[in-house]
Amino acid sequence: MKNTPDYKKIYSDMISIKYPEKKEVCRIFLSKENLSVLDVITINNILFNTNCRESTQFNQKHRSYDVSAISYILQYQKRNELNNSQVAKHFKVSRNTITKWKNQILI
Known part of the structure; x- marks a missing residue:
């Protein structure tokens, strides 16, 4: 049994209680059966x-990507013919992380 939140x-509860005005924008994601890491x-x-740059940097340190998210990012790079720097900037990860993923998961 997988123990994930x-x-x-x-997010459904949070939107209905605190952010009802953003319900329509998030409907696409909440209609999915399972949310991926990128959806979250x-x-x-x-x-x-x-x-805020400080909070963004702090939160980035605590992100975790699963294999499906990593493969999506690498396929996005290939599909759009981007280099590591461009993909890293788009998804807010380091260039070294992209290189590491490419070496681990050969796509």
Whole structure:
């Protein structure tokens, strides 16, 4: 049994209680059966649109990507013909992380 938080329930409750005005924007993500790591990050950015650099750096240190998210990012890079720096900037990860992923998961 996989012990992961039920992000769909968490965000549904949070939106209905604190952010009912953002319900329509998040409907696409909440209609999915399971939320991916990238979906959770996107919903979090929609709800807590903070542009504070310090909080962004702090939160980035605590992100965790699963294999499906990593493969999506690398496929995005290949599909859009981007270099490591461009992909790293788009997904807010380091260039070294992209290189490490490319070496681990050969796509």
